[in-house]
Amino acid sequence: MSSLPEQCCTLPPFKTDYKPVGEIFMIKVEGQDELEIYSTGSSEAKTALVAIFDIFGMHNNTLQGADHLAKSSGYRVVLPDFFRGQSWPVDNIPPKEGRPFLNKWIQSVGSWEKVRPGLLATIEYLKANGVTTIGAYGFCFGAKKLMQGAHENLFKSVALVHPSFFQPEDADNVNVPVALLPSGGEDxxxxxxxxxxxxxxxxxxxxxxxxxxxxxxxxxxxxxxWDDPELAKRARDAYKVMEKFFHDTL
Incomplete structure:
Protein backbone atom coordinates (compact mmCIF):
# COMPACT_ATOMS: atom_id res chain seq x y z
CA MET A 1 0.00 0.00 0.00
CA SER A 2 1.28 3.47 -0.83
CA SER A 3 1.96 5.99 1.93
CA LEU A 4 0.31 9.08 3.34
CA PRO A 5 0.73 12.40 1.49
CA GLU A 6 3.33 14.75 2.96
CA GLN A 7 0.70 17.30 4.02
CA CYS A 8 -1.28 14.62 5.86
CA CYS A 9 1.71 14.20 8.17
CA THR A 10 2.54 17.88 8.59
CA LEU A 11 -0.68 19.95 8.56
CA PRO A 12 -2.78 19.83 11.75
CA PRO A 13 -6.56 20.23 11.58
CA PHE A 14 -8.12 23.63 12.17
CA LYS A 15 -9.89 24.29 15.48
CA THR A 16 -13.55 25.21 15.31
CA ASP A 17 -16.40 26.27 17.55
CA TYR A 18 -18.96 24.72 15.19
CA LYS A 19 -21.83 22.85 16.85
CA PRO A 20 -23.01 19.88 14.75
CA VAL A 21 -26.78 19.76 14.17
CA GLY A 22 -27.17 16.00 13.70
CA GLU A 23 -27.87 13.21 16.17
CA ILE A 24 -25.73 10.42 17.55
CA PHE A 25 -26.86 6.85 18.23
CA MET A 26 -25.41 3.37 18.49
CA ILE A 27 -25.87 0.31 16.30
CA LYS A 28 -24.85 -3.31 16.87
CA VAL A 29 -22.00 -4.83 14.90
CA GLU A 30 -21.53 -8.58 14.82
CA GLY A 31 -18.28 -9.59 16.49
CA GLN A 32 -17.36 -6.03 17.50
CA ASP A 33 -18.31 -3.36 20.02
CA GLU A 34 -21.30 -1.17 19.27
CA LEU A 35 -20.70 1.48 16.64
CA GLU A 36 -21.48 5.16 17.12
CA ILE A 37 -23.22 6.82 14.18
CA TYR A 38 -23.52 10.54 13.48
CA SER A 39 -26.61 11.17 11.37
CA THR A 40 -27.63 14.45 9.78
CA GLY A 41 -30.41 15.38 7.39
CA SER A 42 -33.93 14.01 7.18
CA SER A 43 -34.48 10.59 8.74
CA GLU A 44 -37.26 10.19 6.17
CA ALA A 45 -34.93 10.50 3.18
CA LYS A 46 -34.89 7.49 0.87
CA THR A 47 -31.36 8.29 -0.31
CA ALA A 48 -28.41 8.27 2.06
CA LEU A 49 -24.67 8.87 1.91
CA VAL A 50 -22.21 7.04 4.11
CA ALA A 51 -19.15 9.16 4.87
CA ILE A 52 -15.79 7.80 5.98
CA PHE A 53 -13.69 10.38 7.78
CA ASP A 54 -9.94 11.06 7.79
CA ILE A 55 -7.52 10.10 10.58
CA PHE A 56 -9.05 12.69 12.93
CA GLY A 57 -12.34 10.83 13.09
CA MET A 58 -15.51 12.65 14.12
CA HIS A 59 -13.91 16.08 13.91
CA ASN A 60 -16.39 18.96 13.93
CA ASN A 61 -15.02 20.33 10.65
CA THR A 62 -15.88 17.01 8.99
CA LEU A 63 -19.30 16.99 10.65
CA GLN A 64 -19.89 20.56 9.45
CA GLY A 65 -19.29 19.36 5.91
CA ALA A 66 -21.77 16.54 6.42
CA ASP A 67 -24.36 18.96 7.79
CA HIS A 68 -23.80 21.25 4.80
CA LEU A 69 -24.13 18.42 2.28
CA ALA A 70 -27.24 16.98 3.92
CA LYS A 71 -28.96 20.36 3.92
CA SER A 72 -28.06 21.24 0.34
CA SER A 73 -28.77 17.80 -1.15
CA GLY A 74 -31.78 16.64 0.83
CA TYR A 75 -30.03 13.35 1.53
CA ARG A 76 -29.43 11.73 4.86
CA VAL A 77 -25.70 11.64 5.64
CA VAL A 78 -24.24 9.26 8.21
CA LEU A 79 -20.72 8.96 9.62
CA PRO A 80 -19.85 5.75 11.47
CA ASP A 81 -17.09 6.13 14.07
CA PHE A 82 -14.89 3.26 12.95
CA PHE A 83 -12.16 4.42 15.36
CA ARG A 84 -14.51 3.97 18.37
CA GLY A 85 -13.52 7.37 19.76
CA GLN A 86 -9.79 6.65 19.41
CA SER A 87 -8.93 8.85 16.43
CA TRP A 88 -5.48 10.33 15.89
CA PRO A 89 -4.89 13.20 18.38
CA VAL A 90 -5.37 16.59 16.75
CA ASP A 91 -2.35 18.00 18.59
CA ASN A 92 0.03 15.31 17.35
CA ILE A 93 0.75 16.50 13.80
CA PRO A 94 3.52 16.18 12.79
CA PRO A 95 3.50 12.89 14.73
CA LYS A 96 6.06 13.01 17.51
CA GLU A 97 6.53 9.24 17.14
CA GLY A 98 7.42 9.64 13.47
CA ARG A 99 5.62 8.95 10.22
CA PRO A 100 6.19 5.15 10.24
CA PHE A 101 4.35 4.98 13.56
CA LEU A 102 1.38 6.93 12.12
CA ASN A 103 1.25 4.64 9.09
CA LYS A 104 1.33 1.57 11.34
CA TRP A 105 -1.40 3.02 13.56
CA ILE A 106 -3.71 3.60 10.59
CA GLN A 107 -3.14 0.08 9.27
CA SER A 108 -4.03 -1.26 12.71
CA VAL A 109 -7.08 0.71 13.88
CA GLY A 110 -8.29 1.43 10.35
CA SER A 111 -7.67 -1.87 8.60
CA TRP A 112 -10.30 -3.04 6.13
CA GLU A 113 -10.91 -6.08 8.33
CA LYS A 114 -11.93 -3.78 11.18
CA VAL A 115 -13.84 -1.25 9.09
CA ARG A 116 -15.84 -3.70 6.95
CA PRO A 117 -18.16 -5.15 9.68
CA GLY A 118 -19.20 -1.68 10.82
CA LEU A 119 -19.69 -0.52 7.26
CA LEU A 120 -21.95 -3.48 6.52
CA ALA A 121 -23.89 -2.89 9.74
CA THR A 122 -24.38 0.77 8.78
CA ILE A 123 -25.74 -0.21 5.37
CA GLU A 124 -28.08 -2.75 6.96
CA TYR A 125 -29.30 -0.14 9.43
CA LEU A 126 -30.09 2.35 6.67
CA LYS A 127 -31.96 -0.22 4.62
CA ALA A 128 -33.95 -1.34 7.66
CA ASN A 129 -34.96 2.28 8.21
CA GLY A 130 -36.40 3.00 4.78
CA VAL A 131 -33.34 3.99 2.75
CA THR A 132 -33.45 2.53 -0.76
CA THR A 133 -30.40 4.13 -2.40
CA ILE A 134 -26.96 4.53 -0.85
CA GLY A 135 -23.82 6.31 -2.03
CA ALA A 136 -20.62 7.01 -0.15
CA TYR A 137 -17.78 9.49 0.09
CA GLY A 138 -14.43 9.20 1.79
CA PHE A 139 -11.66 11.58 2.81
CA CYS A 140 -7.99 10.69 2.94
CA PHE A 141 -7.82 7.26 4.62
CA GLY A 142 -11.60 6.93 4.09
CA ALA A 143 -11.27 7.10 0.32
CA LYS A 144 -8.88 4.15 0.47
CA LYS A 145 -11.40 2.15 2.49
CA LEU A 146 -13.97 2.68 -0.26
CA MET A 147 -11.48 1.34 -2.77
CA GLN A 148 -10.66 -1.68 -0.63
CA GLY A 149 -14.34 -2.58 -0.60
CA ALA A 150 -15.05 -1.59 -4.20
CA HIS A 151 -15.26 -5.19 -5.45
CA GLU A 152 -18.25 -5.79 -3.16
CA ASN A 153 -20.33 -3.08 -4.87
CA LEU A 154 -21.68 -1.82 -1.55
CA PHE A 155 -22.66 1.58 -2.93
CA LYS A 156 -24.29 2.88 -6.09
CA SER A 157 -21.59 5.55 -6.55
CA VAL A 158 -18.63 6.88 -4.56
CA ALA A 159 -16.75 10.16 -4.17
CA LEU A 160 -13.06 10.17 -3.27
CA VAL A 161 -11.82 13.42 -1.76
CA HIS A 162 -8.10 14.17 -1.28
CA PRO A 163 -7.31 10.44 -1.06
CA SER A 164 -4.44 8.83 0.84
CA PHE A 165 -2.63 5.50 0.36
CA PHE A 166 -3.78 5.51 -3.27
CA GLN A 167 -2.25 3.69 -6.20
CA PRO A 168 -3.46 3.51 -9.82
CA GLU A 169 -4.45 -0.14 -9.41
CA ASP A 170 -7.16 0.90 -6.94
CA ALA A 171 -9.31 1.63 -9.99
CA ASP A 172 -9.29 -1.95 -11.21
CA ASN A 173 -12.07 -3.31 -8.98
CA VAL A 174 -14.39 -0.28 -9.20
CA ASN A 175 -17.68 -1.01 -10.95
CA VAL A 176 -19.74 2.06 -10.00
CA PRO A 177 -19.37 5.74 -10.97
CA VAL A 178 -16.55 7.58 -9.23
CA ALA A 179 -15.99 11.26 -8.42
CA LEU A 180 -12.31 12.01 -7.88
CA LEU A 181 -11.52 15.30 -6.09
CA PRO A 182 -7.77 15.55 -5.52
CA SER A 183 -6.18 18.50 -3.76
CA GLY A 184 -2.75 19.97 -4.29
CA GLY A 185 -1.39 17.72 -1.57
CA GLU A 186 -1.56 14.36 -3.37
CA ASP A 187 0.87 12.75 -5.80
CA TRP A 226 -14.95 27.30 7.53
CA ASP A 227 -13.97 30.56 9.25
CA ASP A 228 -11.63 31.46 6.39
CA PRO A 229 -13.70 32.87 3.49
CA GLU A 230 -11.54 31.40 0.71
CA LEU A 231 -11.05 27.99 2.30
CA ALA A 232 -14.75 27.82 3.19
CA LYS A 233 -15.61 28.62 -0.43
CA ARG A 234 -13.37 25.84 -1.73
CA ALA A 235 -14.88 23.37 0.74
CA ARG A 236 -18.38 24.38 -0.38
CA ASP A 237 -17.26 24.04 -3.99
CA ALA A 238 -16.17 20.47 -3.32
CA TYR A 239 -19.46 19.59 -1.65
CA LYS A 240 -21.33 21.17 -4.55
CA VAL A 241 -19.41 18.94 -6.98
CA MET A 242 -20.26 15.90 -4.85
CA GLU A 243 -23.91 16.91 -4.57
CA LYS A 244 -24.32 17.16 -8.34
CA PHE A 245 -22.43 13.92 -8.87
CA PHE A 246 -24.65 12.04 -6.45
CA HIS A 247 -27.81 13.56 -7.91
CA ASP A 248 -26.67 12.35 -11.32
CA THR A 249 -25.68 8.85 -10.25
CA LEU A 250 -27.96 7.79 -7.39
Whole structure:
Protein backbone atom coordinates (compact mmCIF):
# COMPACT_ATOMS: atom_id res chain seq x y z
CA MET A 1 0.00 0.00 0.00
CA SER A 2 1.28 3.47 -0.83
CA SER A 3 1.96 5.99 1.93
CA LEU A 4 0.31 9.08 3.34
CA PRO A 5 0.73 12.40 1.49
CA GLU A 6 3.33 14.75 2.96
CA GLN A 7 0.70 17.30 4.02
CA CYS A 8 -1.28 14.62 5.86
CA CYS A 9 1.71 14.20 8.17
CA THR A 10 2.54 17.88 8.59
CA LEU A 11 -0.68 19.95 8.56
CA PRO A 12 -2.78 19.83 11.75
CA PRO A 13 -6.56 20.23 11.58
CA PHE A 14 -8.12 23.63 12.17
CA LYS A 15 -9.89 24.29 15.48
CA THR A 16 -13.55 25.21 15.31
CA ASP A 17 -16.40 26.27 17.55
CA TYR A 18 -18.96 24.72 15.19
CA LYS A 19 -21.83 22.85 16.85
CA PRO A 20 -23.01 19.88 14.75
CA VAL A 21 -26.78 19.76 14.17
CA GLY A 22 -27.17 16.00 13.70
CA GLU A 23 -27.87 13.21 16.17
CA ILE A 24 -25.73 10.42 17.55
CA PHE A 25 -26.86 6.85 18.23
CA MET A 26 -25.41 3.37 18.49
CA ILE A 27 -25.87 0.31 16.30
CA LYS A 28 -24.85 -3.31 16.87
CA VAL A 29 -22.00 -4.83 14.90
CA GLU A 30 -21.53 -8.58 14.82
CA GLY A 31 -18.28 -9.59 16.49
CA GLN A 32 -17.36 -6.03 17.50
CA ASP A 33 -18.31 -3.36 20.02
CA GLU A 34 -21.30 -1.17 19.27
CA LEU A 35 -20.70 1.48 16.64
CA GLU A 36 -21.48 5.16 17.12
CA ILE A 37 -23.22 6.82 14.18
CA TYR A 38 -23.52 10.54 13.48
CA SER A 39 -26.61 11.17 11.37
CA THR A 40 -27.63 14.45 9.78
CA GLY A 41 -30.41 15.38 7.39
CA SER A 42 -33.93 14.01 7.18
CA SER A 43 -34.48 10.59 8.74
CA GLU A 44 -37.26 10.19 6.17
CA ALA A 45 -34.93 10.50 3.18
CA LYS A 46 -34.89 7.49 0.87
CA THR A 47 -31.36 8.29 -0.31
CA ALA A 48 -28.41 8.27 2.06
CA LEU A 49 -24.67 8.87 1.91
CA VAL A 50 -22.21 7.04 4.11
CA ALA A 51 -19.15 9.16 4.87
CA ILE A 52 -15.79 7.80 5.98
CA PHE A 53 -13.69 10.38 7.78
CA ASP A 54 -9.94 11.06 7.79
CA ILE A 55 -7.52 10.10 10.58
CA PHE A 56 -9.05 12.69 12.93
CA GLY A 57 -12.34 10.83 13.09
CA MET A 58 -15.51 12.65 14.12
CA HIS A 59 -13.91 16.08 13.91
CA ASN A 60 -16.39 18.96 13.93
CA ASN A 61 -15.02 20.33 10.65
CA THR A 62 -15.88 17.01 8.99
CA LEU A 63 -19.30 16.99 10.65
CA GLN A 64 -19.89 20.56 9.45
CA GLY A 65 -19.29 19.36 5.91
CA ALA A 66 -21.77 16.54 6.42
CA ASP A 67 -24.36 18.96 7.79
CA HIS A 68 -23.80 21.25 4.80
CA LEU A 69 -24.13 18.42 2.28
CA ALA A 70 -27.24 16.98 3.92
CA LYS A 71 -28.96 20.36 3.92
CA SER A 72 -28.06 21.24 0.34
CA SER A 73 -28.77 17.80 -1.15
CA GLY A 74 -31.78 16.64 0.83
CA TYR A 75 -30.03 13.35 1.53
CA ARG A 76 -29.43 11.73 4.86
CA VAL A 77 -25.70 11.64 5.64
CA VAL A 78 -24.24 9.26 8.21
CA LEU A 79 -20.72 8.96 9.62
CA PRO A 80 -19.85 5.75 11.47
CA ASP A 81 -17.09 6.13 14.07
CA PHE A 82 -14.89 3.26 12.95
CA PHE A 83 -12.16 4.42 15.36
CA ARG A 84 -14.51 3.97 18.37
CA GLY A 85 -13.52 7.37 19.76
CA GLN A 86 -9.79 6.65 19.41
CA SER A 87 -8.93 8.85 16.43
CA TRP A 88 -5.48 10.33 15.89
CA PRO A 89 -4.89 13.20 18.38
CA VAL A 90 -5.37 16.59 16.75
CA ASP A 91 -2.35 18.00 18.59
CA ASN A 92 0.03 15.31 17.35
CA ILE A 93 0.75 16.50 13.80
CA PRO A 94 3.52 16.18 12.79
CA PRO A 95 3.50 12.89 14.73
CA LYS A 96 6.06 13.01 17.51
CA GLU A 97 6.53 9.24 17.14
CA GLY A 98 7.42 9.64 13.47
CA ARG A 99 5.62 8.95 10.22
CA PRO A 100 6.19 5.15 10.24
CA PHE A 101 4.35 4.98 13.56
CA LEU A 102 1.38 6.93 12.12
CA ASN A 103 1.25 4.64 9.09
CA LYS A 104 1.33 1.57 11.34
CA TRP A 105 -1.40 3.02 13.56
CA ILE A 106 -3.71 3.60 10.59
CA GLN A 107 -3.14 0.08 9.27
CA SER A 108 -4.03 -1.26 12.71
CA VAL A 109 -7.08 0.71 13.88
CA GLY A 110 -8.29 1.43 10.35
CA SER A 111 -7.67 -1.87 8.60
CA TRP A 112 -10.30 -3.04 6.13
CA GLU A 113 -10.91 -6.08 8.33
CA LYS A 114 -11.93 -3.78 11.18
CA VAL A 115 -13.84 -1.25 9.09
CA ARG A 116 -15.84 -3.70 6.95
CA PRO A 117 -18.16 -5.15 9.68
CA GLY A 118 -19.20 -1.68 10.82
CA LEU A 119 -19.69 -0.52 7.26
CA LEU A 120 -21.95 -3.48 6.52
CA ALA A 121 -23.89 -2.89 9.74
CA THR A 122 -24.38 0.77 8.78
CA ILE A 123 -25.74 -0.21 5.37
CA GLU A 124 -28.08 -2.75 6.96
CA TYR A 125 -29.30 -0.14 9.43
CA LEU A 126 -30.09 2.35 6.67
CA LYS A 127 -31.96 -0.22 4.62
CA ALA A 128 -33.95 -1.34 7.66
CA ASN A 129 -34.96 2.28 8.21
CA GLY A 130 -36.40 3.00 4.78
CA VAL A 131 -33.34 3.99 2.75
CA THR A 132 -33.45 2.53 -0.76
CA THR A 133 -30.40 4.13 -2.40
CA ILE A 134 -26.96 4.53 -0.85
CA GLY A 135 -23.82 6.31 -2.03
CA ALA A 136 -20.62 7.01 -0.15
CA TYR A 137 -17.78 9.49 0.09
CA GLY A 138 -14.43 9.20 1.79
CA PHE A 139 -11.66 11.58 2.81
CA CYS A 140 -7.99 10.69 2.94
CA PHE A 141 -7.82 7.26 4.62
CA GLY A 142 -11.60 6.93 4.09
CA ALA A 143 -11.27 7.10 0.32
CA LYS A 144 -8.88 4.15 0.47
CA LYS A 145 -11.40 2.15 2.49
CA LEU A 146 -13.97 2.68 -0.26
CA MET A 147 -11.48 1.34 -2.77
CA GLN A 148 -10.66 -1.68 -0.63
CA GLY A 149 -14.34 -2.58 -0.60
CA ALA A 150 -15.05 -1.59 -4.20
CA HIS A 151 -15.26 -5.19 -5.45
CA GLU A 152 -18.25 -5.79 -3.16
CA ASN A 153 -20.33 -3.08 -4.87
CA LEU A 154 -21.68 -1.82 -1.55
CA PHE A 155 -22.66 1.58 -2.93
CA LYS A 156 -24.29 2.88 -6.09
CA SER A 157 -21.59 5.55 -6.55
CA VAL A 158 -18.63 6.88 -4.56
CA ALA A 159 -16.75 10.16 -4.17
CA LEU A 160 -13.06 10.17 -3.27
CA VAL A 161 -11.82 13.42 -1.76
CA HIS A 162 -8.10 14.17 -1.28
CA PRO A 163 -7.31 10.44 -1.06
CA SER A 164 -4.44 8.83 0.84
CA PHE A 165 -2.63 5.50 0.36
CA PHE A 166 -3.78 5.51 -3.27
CA GLN A 167 -2.25 3.69 -6.20
CA PRO A 168 -3.46 3.51 -9.82
CA GLU A 169 -4.45 -0.14 -9.41
CA ASP A 170 -7.16 0.90 -6.94
CA ALA A 171 -9.31 1.63 -9.99
CA ASP A 172 -9.29 -1.95 -11.21
CA ASN A 173 -12.07 -3.31 -8.98
CA VAL A 174 -14.39 -0.28 -9.20
CA ASN A 175 -17.68 -1.01 -10.95
CA VAL A 176 -19.74 2.06 -10.00
CA PRO A 177 -19.37 5.74 -10.97
CA VAL A 178 -16.55 7.58 -9.23
CA ALA A 179 -15.99 11.26 -8.42
CA LEU A 180 -12.31 12.01 -7.88
CA LEU A 181 -11.52 15.30 -6.09
CA PRO A 182 -7.77 15.55 -5.52
CA SER A 183 -6.18 18.50 -3.76
CA GLY A 184 -2.75 19.97 -4.29
CA GLY A 185 -1.39 17.72 -1.57
CA GLU A 186 -1.56 14.36 -3.37
CA ASP A 187 0.87 12.75 -5.80
CA UNK A 188 -0.60 13.87 -9.12
CA UNK A 189 1.12 11.05 -11.00
CA UNK A 190 -0.85 8.60 -8.86
CA UNK A 191 -4.07 10.57 -9.29
CA UNK A 192 -3.56 10.66 -13.06
CA UNK A 193 -2.73 6.98 -13.22
CA UNK A 194 -5.85 6.11 -11.24
CA UNK A 195 -8.01 8.31 -13.44
CA UNK A 196 -6.57 6.85 -16.64
CA UNK A 197 -7.63 3.40 -15.50
CA UNK A 198 -11.13 4.65 -14.68
CA UNK A 199 -11.36 6.02 -18.22
CA UNK A 200 -10.87 2.51 -19.61
CA UNK A 201 -13.97 1.20 -17.82
CA UNK A 202 -17.69 1.39 -18.71
CA UNK A 203 -18.25 3.60 -15.65
CA UNK A 204 -16.16 6.37 -17.24
CA UNK A 205 -19.17 8.03 -18.86
CA UNK A 206 -20.74 8.66 -15.44
CA UNK A 207 -17.53 9.37 -13.53
CA UNK A 208 -16.09 12.83 -12.95
CA UNK A 209 -12.83 14.41 -11.86
CA UNK A 210 -12.57 17.88 -10.38
CA UNK A 211 -9.14 19.06 -9.26
CA UNK A 212 -8.68 21.36 -6.26
CA UNK A 213 -4.97 21.88 -6.70
CA UNK A 214 -5.04 25.36 -5.19
CA UNK A 215 -5.85 24.03 -1.71
CA UNK A 216 -4.17 21.65 0.72
CA UNK A 217 -4.79 18.02 1.54
CA UNK A 218 -7.74 17.74 3.91
CA UNK A 219 -9.36 21.02 2.86
CA UNK A 220 -12.86 19.47 2.89
CA UNK A 221 -12.60 17.47 6.13
CA UNK A 222 -10.75 18.01 9.43
CA UNK A 223 -8.25 20.38 7.80
CA UNK A 224 -11.02 22.58 6.44
CA UNK A 225 -11.41 26.05 7.90
CA TRP A 226 -14.95 27.30 7.53
CA ASP A 227 -13.97 30.56 9.25
CA ASP A 228 -11.63 31.46 6.39
CA PRO A 229 -13.70 32.87 3.49
CA GLU A 230 -11.54 31.40 0.71
CA LEU A 231 -11.05 27.99 2.30
CA ALA A 232 -14.75 27.82 3.19
CA LYS A 233 -15.61 28.62 -0.43
CA ARG A 234 -13.37 25.84 -1.73
CA ALA A 235 -14.88 23.37 0.74
CA ARG A 236 -18.38 24.38 -0.38
CA ASP A 237 -17.26 24.04 -3.99
CA ALA A 238 -16.17 20.47 -3.32
CA TYR A 239 -19.46 19.59 -1.65
CA LYS A 240 -21.33 21.17 -4.55
CA VAL A 241 -19.41 18.94 -6.98
CA MET A 242 -20.26 15.90 -4.85
CA GLU A 243 -23.91 16.91 -4.57
CA LYS A 244 -24.32 17.16 -8.34
CA PHE A 245 -22.43 13.92 -8.87
CA PHE A 246 -24.65 12.04 -6.45
CA HIS A 247 -27.81 13.56 -7.91
CA ASP A 248 -26.67 12.35 -11.32
CA THR A 249 -25.68 8.85 -10.25
CA LEU A 250 -27.96 7.79 -7.39
Missing amino acids: QAVMNGYWERIQQKPIAKNSIRQDFLDVHHGFASARSN
